[in-house]
Each structure stands twice: as C-alpha cells, then as structure tokens.
Amino acid sequence: MASAGYDEHYPTFYIGQHETQRSLPVTDEILRQAQAWNYDMLTTPITTPYFHSRVLTLLSNYLSELSSLSGDDLTLSSSNTLPSNLSDVRPPKSEPPAPVIPSLSPVDTPLTPNDTISQIIACASSWIDLASPDPLIANISRQVLNLEMAYAAFCGVGNIVIPGPRLHHQGRNTGEGIAQYARAVQEALAAGPFLQVLINLPMVDQIDAELDEDVMGSLAPFARDQYTSQSTLGSSKPGSKKVDMFGTWDAWHIIRTMCKYNSRLSVVLNLPRHHPPAAVQSRWLSEPVRIISIHQNSFLKNSKGYPVLSKANQNIITRFMRLRTPPWFLLSDVGPIPGFELNNNPQATAAAAASAAGFLSPSATADAAGGVSKSPSPGASSPTPAEAAAATQQSAEASKRSKDPTPHLSYMRHLQRNQPAKTPIERFGAGYQDYLQAPLQPLADNLESITYEVFEKDPIKYEWYERAITRALRDWVDYKKPMSGPRGRSVVIAVVGAGRGPLVTRALRASEAARVPVDVWAVEKNQNAYVLLQRHNEEDWGGCVHVVKSDMRAWKGPWWDESELQEERGTTSSSIPEEPELDEDDLSLAGSSGFGVVDILVSELLGSFADNELSPECLDGVQHVLNPMHGISIPSSYTAHLTPISAPKLHADIALRTPADSSAPETPYVVMLHAIDFLSTTAVATEPTAAQEAEGTGTPSIPPALNASAGSGTTTTFQPNIKIAWEFEHPAPTNTLLFSQLRKGGGIQSGGGGLAGGDGANEHNARFAKLSFRCKDRGVCHGLGGYFETVLYDDVELSTNPVSMAHKSKDMISWFPIYFPLKAPIYFPDHSELDVSIWRQTDDRKVWYEWMVEAFVLLGEKRVRLGVSDLHSSKKNGCLM
Numbered sequence: 001m002a003s004a005g006y007d008e009h010y011p012t013f014y015i016g017q018h019e020t021q022r023s024l025p026v027t028d029e030i031l032r033q034a035q036a037w038n039y040d041m042l043t044t045p046i047t048t049p050y051f052h053s054r055v056l057t058l059l060s061n062y063l064s065e066l067s068s069l070s071g072d073d074l075t076l077s078s079s080n081t082l083p084s085n086l087s088d089v090r091p092p093k094s095e096p097p098a099p100v101i102p103s104l105s106p107v108d109t110p111l112t113p114n115d116t117i118s119q120i121i122a123c124a125s126s127w128i129d130l131a132s133p134d135p136l137i138a139n140i141s142r143q144v145l146n147l148e149m150a151y152a153a154f155c156g157v158g159n160i161v162i163p164g165p166r167l168h169h170q171g172r173n174t175g176e177g178i179a180q181y182a183r184a185v186q187e188a189l190a191a192g193p194f195l196q197v198l199i200n201l202p203m204v205d206q207i208d209a210e211l212d213e214d215v216m217g218s219l220a221p222f223a224r225d226q227y228t229s230q231s232t233l234g235s236s237k238p239g240s241k242k243v244d245m246f247g248t249w250d251a252w253h254i255i256r257t258m259c260k261y262n263s264r265l266s267v268v269l270n271l272p273r274h275h276p277p278a279a280v281q282s283r284w285l286s287e288p289v290r291i292i293s294i295h296q297n298s299f300l301k302n303s304k305g306y307p308v309l310s311k312a313n314q315n316i317i318t319r320f321m322r323l324r325t326p327p328w329f330l331l332s333d334v335g336p337i338p339g340f341e342l343n344n345n346p347q348a349t350a351a352a353a354a355s356a357a358g359f360l361s362p363s364a365t366a367d368a369a370g371g372v373s374k375s376p377s378p379g380a381s382s383p384t385p386a387e388a389a390a391a392t393q394q395s396a397e398a399s400k401r402s403k404d405p406t407p408h409l410s411y412m413r414h415l416q417r418n419q420p421a422k423t424p425i426e427r428f429g430a431g432y433q434d435y436l437q438a439p440l441q442p443l444a445d446n447l448e449s450i451t452y453e454v455f456e457k458d459p460i461k462y463e464w465y466e467r468a469i470t471r472a473l474r475d476w477v478d479y480k481k482p483m484s485g486p487r488g489r490s491v492v493i494a495v496v497g498a499g500r501g502p503l504v505t506r507a508l509r510a511s512e513a514a515r516v517p518v519d520v521w522a523v524e525k526n527q528n529a530y531v532l533l534q535r536h537n538e539e540d541w542g543g544c545v546h547v548v549k550s551d552m553r554a555w556k557g558p559w560w561d562e563s564e565l566q567e568e569r570g571t572t573s574s575s576i577p578e579e580p581e582l583d584e585d586d587l588s589l590a591g592s593s594g595f596g597v598v599d600i601l602v603s604e605l606l607g608s609f610a611d612n613e614l615s616p617e618c619l620d621g622v623q624h625v626l627n628p629m630h631g632i633s634i635p636s637s638y639t640a641h642l643t644p645i646s647a648p649k650l651h652a653d654i655a656l657r658t659p660a661d662s663s664a665p666e667t668p669y670v671v672m673l674h675a676i677d678f679l680s681t682t683a684v685a686t687e688p689t690a691a692q693e694a695e696g697t698g699t700p701s702i703p704p705a706l707n708a709s710a711g712s713g714t715t716t717t718f719q720p721n722i723k724i725a726w727e728f729e730h731p732a733p734t735n736t737l738l739f740s741q742l743r744k745g746g747g748i749q750s751g752g753g754g755l756a757g758g759d760g761a762n763e764h765n766a767r768f769a770k771l772s773f774r775c776k777d778r779g780v781c782h783g784l785g786g787y788f789e790t791v792l793y794d795d796v797e798l799s800t801n802p803v804s805m806a807h808k809s810k811d812m813i814s815w816f817p818i819y820f821p822l823k824a825p826i827y828f829p830d831h832s833e834l835d836v837s838i839w840r841q842t843d844d845r846k847v848w849y850e851w852m853v854e855a856f857v858l859l860g861e862k863r864v865r866l867g868v869s870d871l872h873s874s875k876k877n878g879c880l881m
C-alpha cells in the first residue's frame with residue numbers, strides 16, 4: 001500500500017475509499033489513479049448486482065413454492081407449532097430444505113486474482129442478514145457469505161469486511177440472532193488461514209439508524225411473520241429513539257468470544273456524526289479496531305462549506321492514532337475517484353494534488369460552528385433531509401471553488417499533518433505497548449548492563465531520590481541527630497543494591513547540596529555490576545565510596561580501618577576493609593562487634609507492584625546494619641494498588657501461549673497497558689490546560705482510553721477507581737524482626753510453622769486484601785491492572801498510579817504497570833460490582849501472589865452473585881528469596 005511517508009514522530013494515516021454501490025470493478029488503472037490522489041487503498045464488492053438478483057430470485061421462487069404447498073405437509077403439528085415465546089425457534093417439521101445457491105460464475109463477481117489484489121479490501125454483501133430470526137434467511141445469508149469468503153480468499157484478498165449483525169428485527173428483542181451470526185463468522189474464518197475478517201459495526205446501537213441503513217434488496221424483510229411478529233417483552237420498535245450505548249459492543253463481545261478471541265477477527269468501527277459518551281469511546285479504544293469508517297454523513301460543513309469533523313471526532317481519531325497498532329481509515333461515499341479528465345487541466349491537478357496531501361487553506365479546515373452540532377441523540381449518523389440537501393449544495397460549491405475533487409481526503413491528510421507529536425513517554429514506550437514481559441527478578445538473577453542503562457534513562461526517578469536524600473541530610477543536621485561516620489563527623493549512607501551506581505552519584509550530589517558530610521557505602525550482589533562500581537569509584541567518585549560486593553542480607557555493616565578513623569574522610573583508599581569475624585548472634589545488634597551502623601539506607605528494589613521484586617525481604621535482611629535509634633530508609637514506605645480492567649488483546653495473547661505453557665494465565669506480567677478499559681471509573685469534569693489544548697492531549701499519564709472530550713472544551717475524564725491493596729514500611733518494627741528470628745529454624749514461638757509453608761519467618765511480609773469495585777456500565781473483566789506508590793522521604797513520592805502519577809512523578813518511565821490475568825474473562829451487566837481478593841504468599845523460600853475476582857449484579861439493595869473466577873496462583877513462577 002502507498003504510504004503517506006510522514007515524520008516518524010507523527011502517526012501515519014492509511015486512508016482508503018469505499019463506495020457502497022461501486023459501479024466499476026476495481027482495476028489496476030483505478031487503483032493507480034486512487035493512489036495518485038493520495039488514497040492508500042480501495043474497497044471492492046466481492047459479488048455483482050447480478051449475483052444479488054440471482055439470490056433474490058432463488059429465494060422468492062422458494063417462498064412461493066412453499067406457499068403453493070398446502071395441506072398436511074406444512075401444517076404445524078402441536079409439537080412443532082411455534083411457541084408464543086419466540087425465543088424457542090424451530091422450523092416446521094416438513095418444510096423443504098433451504099435452496100442451495102449455485103457456485104459463482106464470471107458475471108457474479110468483479111474479482112480476479114492479480115497483482116493489485118493485496119491492496120484491495122473486499123466487502124461481503126451488505127444485503128445479507130446472518131442474524132435473521134428466520135432460519136431460512138440466516139441459512140441463505142450464510143451460503144452467500146461462505147461463497148464470497150471462499151472466492152475472495154482464493155483470489156488472494158487479505159482483508160474482508162462483513163456486515164455487522166442486525167440487532168433489531170420487527171417486534172423482536174434485540175440481538176437474538178447473535179448466536180447464529182457468531183457461528184457464521186466462526187465458519188467464515190476458516191475460509192483462509194491468512195484472511196483478516198473485519199466486522200462492520202456502528203459505535204453505538206440505535207434501532208432507527210439500523211433501519212435507515214437497510215440496503216435495497218436486503219434479505220432481512222423476507223423473514224417470515226411467524227419468526228418476527230409479536231413478543232412485546234423487551235421488543236425494539238422502529239421509531240424508538242432509544243440508544244443502547246453498549247449494544248454493538250455487547251454483540252461484538254459475543255462474536256469474538258465464540259470465535260475464541262481469534263487474532264484474525266477485528267472491527268470496522270463507524271464513526272458517528274456526533275460524539276458518543278466517553279465510556280463507549282474508551283471501550284472501543286481497548287478493542288481490536290482495524291479500520292475506522294467515516295461516512296460522508298459523519299462530516300460536518302464549516303462556514304465555507306468544506307467538510308470537517310467535529311472536535312469530538314477529531315479527538316477520537318487522535319486517541320486511536322496513539323495506539324500501538326493504529327487503525328486505517330475508510331472514507332465512505334465521499335465521491336468517486338476523480339477521473340482522467342482532471343489530467344487535462346494541469347493547474348487544477350496541481351492544486352488538487354496539494355489539497356490531497358493535506359496542505360489546505362485555514363478556511364478549508366476551520367472547525368464547524370460550535371465544534372459539535374446539536375443532536376437529539378448521540379448515536380445518530382444521518383443528517384436531517386434539510387441538512388442533507390444543504391450539505392450537498394455546499395459541497396458542490398466548495399468543490400467548484402477549491403477545484404479539490406477529494407475534499408474529505410484532503411481534510412483527513414490535513415488532520416494527519418496536524419496530529420500532536422508523540423510525547424517522550426510514548427517515544428520511550430514505542431513497541432512496548434501491550435507487550436507482555438515476565439517481571440524482573442533482580443534478587444535471583446543478575447541484571448545485564450543494558451537493563452541498568454534503560455533504568456538510568458529515567459528523567460525523574462534519580463532526581464527525586466537526590467531531592468529525598470538532600471532533605472533527609474538537612475533534617476539530620478536540623479534535628480541534631482548524631483552522625484555515625486568516623487569520629488562522628490559524617491552521616492553514613494549505604495546504597496544497597498547499587499547497580500551501576502546512579503544512586504551513589506545522587507547521594508554524593510545531595511551531600512554537596514545539603515552541605516552535610518557523608519560516608520557512602522555501595523553494596524551490590526551482582527558481581528558484574530560490582531566491576532563497574534569499582535571503576536566509577538576510581539574515575540568519577542574520587543575513590544571516596546566504599547564498594548562492597550555482597551548480598552545486603554549478609555552484609556555486616558560499615559567497617560573502617562584504623563587509618564580512616566584517624567584521617568579526614570576522602571583521603572583514604574577505597575579498598576575494602578578486611579572485615580572482622582562476626583558472631584551469628586550479633587546480626588540484630590547493629591554497631592556491635594566492631595562494625596559501624598548506617599544512618600540512611602538508600603535502596604531501589606521496587607517492582608511494578610511495589611513489593612514484587614522482594615524489597616521487603618531484602619530490606620528486612622539488611623535492617624541489622626541500620627542505626628537503631630535514628631536510622632531511616634529511603635524509601636520509607638510503599639503501597640500496591642489494583643483495579644479491574646478489560647484487556648482483550650492481552651487476554652488473546654495469553655490464551656495463545658496457554659497450550660504450550662499452562663502457567664501463562666497464572667503469571668503476573670509487566671506490561672505497558674495501552675489498549676485497555678478501566679471498568680470501574682468516576683467521571684470528573686476538567687478544563688484542559690492551555691498546554692493540553694495546544695497539544696490536543698488529555699490528562700497526562702492516563703492511557704488514551706481514559707480521556708474523552710465532551711467536545712466543548714471541557715473534558716470529561718474518567719478517573720479509574722484504583723485501590724490500595726497493602727503497604728510496607730521501613731524500617732520494620734524491631735519486634736517484628738525479632739519475632740521473625742525466633743521463628744527461623746522452627747524456633748520456640750513458631751508453633752506449626754508458616755501458613756503457606758516454611759517456618760513462618762517471613763510471614764510478617766504476607767498480605768491479603770479484598771477490594772470492591774462498582775461498575776456502572778456492563779463489560780468484561782480480563783484481569784487486574786496493578787500499580788504502586790512510594791514515599792521516598794517526607795513528601796517526595798514516586799507513583800505509577802494513573803490517578804496520582806501526574807501529580808507525584810510526572811514523566812517517570814522506569815516502571816510499567818503489572819497485569820494479573822484471569823484464565824476465563826468474567827462478563828457482567830450494567831450496575832455490577834467486582835470483588836477482588838488478592839494474597840501475597842510466602843513459604844520463607846519464595847514469594848508469590850494469588851488472586852480471584854467475583855462479580856455481583858446489584859438488584860436494588862441486593863447483591864446477586866453472577867460469577868467467580870478460578871483462584872489463580874503464581875506459586876510455580878514465584879520470586880525466589
């Protein structure tokens with residue numbers, strides 16, 4: 001496909017042209033012409049109007065044959081009489097089988113295998129009704145679809161759009177035919193192993209819009225009365241203005257569930273003329289939308305008569321274009337590909353080519369008055385007849401004036417050129433969006449230099465640590481705390497888990513900033529990083545740092561040789577002092593046996609869920625070196641946070657891995673959550689800042705699915721409900737650690753050992769939380785998103801929590817969130833509650849998590865249980881202590 005080839009920091013728009021009634025076959029020549037006009041692709045019908053009329057004839061012959069048959073043959077017996085409850089549909093016993101549609105002949109299809117076929121998107125016939133309540137119509141529709149799919153796949157087509165399920169049939173409940181439809185799609189997917197099947201769906205479900213869109217010769221009205229009439233219960237009547245915001249999403253969810261989240265199945269989403277509520281936009285942003293289709297009617301006219309999109313629709317497009325796999329666009333019924341006649345007018349051609357590339361005059365791109373026109377219903381896609389007439393007139397005039405025969409395409413290219421540039425976080429995370437990674441285990445494994453290098457790129461984390469250490473040093477002096485360095489003249493700082501040393505550098509800088517002398521120790525168990533620490537010490541730190549290669553839990557504390565105790569700090573050699581023998585029993589007695597104590601313990605051992613890289617266990621293990629009276633830890637505490645999410649892409653990815661690895665759905669993953677929807681939210685109306693207005697972005701740090709513009713300048717931000725699961729504080733209470741020591745080796749107080757195994761020495765680090773989340777709109781929970789917050793010192797905090805990150809540590813990039821998957825997603829209706837139970841388990845040798853979700857629907861005051869997930873456990877892949 002032709003690429004518009006713009007700057008890599010800006011998203012590329014792939015734009016196709018679609019005609020619902022394309023009269024000419026898509027030849028090589030038309031395709032080249034379309035590309036010359038800056039379209040990237042074209043759609044084509046798979047079959048011709050001739051084929052359509054052939055099917056209609058076959059059907060009407062069959063139906064008249066049926067009606068001519070009389071008497072016993074078609075009389076319904078008591079056992080096969082259609083019941084008044086039409087949910088139970090059975091055909092009469094003796095009805096002849098449905099007619100068989102003969103194979104395609106050349107007149108039935110414009111398609112033929114050739115070189116250009118891969119640049120064409122094929123469209124299955126829109127007049128079929130796969131979801132018809134009449135089994136005959138559903139059967140014929142399925143035959144048509146199968147014939148078309150098979151032939152298109154044979155020709156080498158890569159993408160086929162099939163009409164979405166019809167959700168309303170005269171007088172019937174909505175969506176009853178979805179099972180039939182989904183089964184047909186499942187069958188269609190088998191037509192070719194590489195075929196992408198795209199289901200054409202409006203963003204919201206509205207009965208009138210569906211009826212308006214009925215194409216000529218649709219099979220739907222042929223459904224027989226006995227299958228469509230009566231049933232008042234929950235019926236959806238034409239003329240009803242009722243819009244079901246999640247109706248089409250619901251249908252999509254059933255289809256893809258029946259098709260087992262097949263990665264070849266995706267959505268063509270029709271952009272409505274008016275913006276749907278933010279919650280619906282967010283939902284679709286989490287789904288595999290491969291194409292956004294924009295019908296001519298979805299464009300507004302600005303004061304000069306040029307087609308433009310509402311501000312709200314511009315924002316929807318911007319958010320979609322920030323996804324890892326952004327959708328393509330189809331401009332539908334916006335006029336034919338301009339013919340050759342324009343080539344005869346070089347001036348016109350040049351002007352038009354410039355327009356098609358998106359170089360438009362300001363008047364051509366000015367927004368329509370008010371940005372959003374007033375609409376009685378957010379789902380409506382069509383203008384009123386008066387609007388339509390005026391629009392056609394204006395369009396013709398504007399076209400004449402501008403000599404631009406493709407004004408809609410030109411406008412889209414203009415939007416492309418004016419997309420906000422990717423933010424640093426988006427650039428840093430490019431390629432990692434929704435990419436599942438096993439969490440690091442820096443305790444059990446030795447990290448590579450490149451991994452440290454990535455950490456060190458963080459523009460915020462180290463800065464905040466320096467700020468925290470500086471404050472702590474100032475307070476040390478202000479509160480006149482005694483210093484534990486040689487001759488009481490310096491504050492002893494130990495950076496435990498020093499890696500390649502960035503926090504050591506920051507500690508030295510903090511000392512300069514606070515003008516407080518320090519004695520710095522760098523403790524690291526990774527022997528490879530230890531080499532770099534020593535080199536840094538020689539080359540950058542003037543040899544003033546004591547570098548120790550040790551597991552921090554086995555480190556006995558600072559120790560100065562005689563010369564250091566005599567001389568000023570910094571003039572001694574950095575070589576590691578020979579340590580005196582230490583008695584095991586002295587471990588909890590800091591400062592005894594000739595070892596000094598540490599005043600400030602600096603560490604960065606946090607994982608995406610705070611404690612999942614075993615910071616609590618490591619810091620407990622090194623607490624014996626801390627000044628028992630005044631010693632502090634940076635960080636001083638951290639909390640783990642959770643929220644239920646819909647994450648269809650992640651679910652599909654994990655489901656694919658499961659046959660080869662049964663632990664795949666029982667593993668927490670580190671992942672830059674992107675195409676997700678927060679299921680429990682609270683609406684907050686915010687005015688965008690001037691910077692956000694200029695950038696066209698919403699609230700920083702909140703994934704694109706969350707920010708939805710109401711289109712009037714005010715942004716409705718759906719703030720996720722993210723709750724604290726648990727907290728750890730350092731230093732841990734001395735009694736807790738003493739008790740833990742007593743339990744080691746089955747000591748006197750241990751009783752029956754730990755609940756999850758072992759002696760129970762680490763049981764004080766086990767945790768449990770039960771959290772309840774209200775969900776206003778129906779949805780499906782695929783798992784839990786996990787985040788953390790940490791207090792480094794005082795009010796210096798880091799956060800990955802989307803709600804507080806912008807305020808606490810905006811632009812921090814070191815951690816992606818964690819994802820706890822569910823093996824089987826849980827569907828829930830509007831007004832439900834999800835209860836999450838999560839455990840941090842330990843058996844003294846390792847730590848793992850267990851989690852489960854329960855769904856309840858709220859019927860008045862009553863909570864009725866809908867479903868419960870398995871109890872998931874990561875014990876098999878637990879973090880080794």
Ligand SMILES: C[S@@+](CC[C@H](N)C(=O)[O-])C[C@H]1O[C@@H](n2cnc3c(N)ncnc32)[C@H](O)[C@@H]1O
Nearest residue numbers: 442443455497498499524525526551552604618
């Ligand atoms: C997340 S890295 C942080 C490195 C560095 N402080 C930074 O901020 O770039 C954690 C470091 O702690 C080290 N580490 C983890 N557990 C340790 C332990 N028990 N004793 C010593 N070092 C440990 C790892 O080898 C790793 O270098």
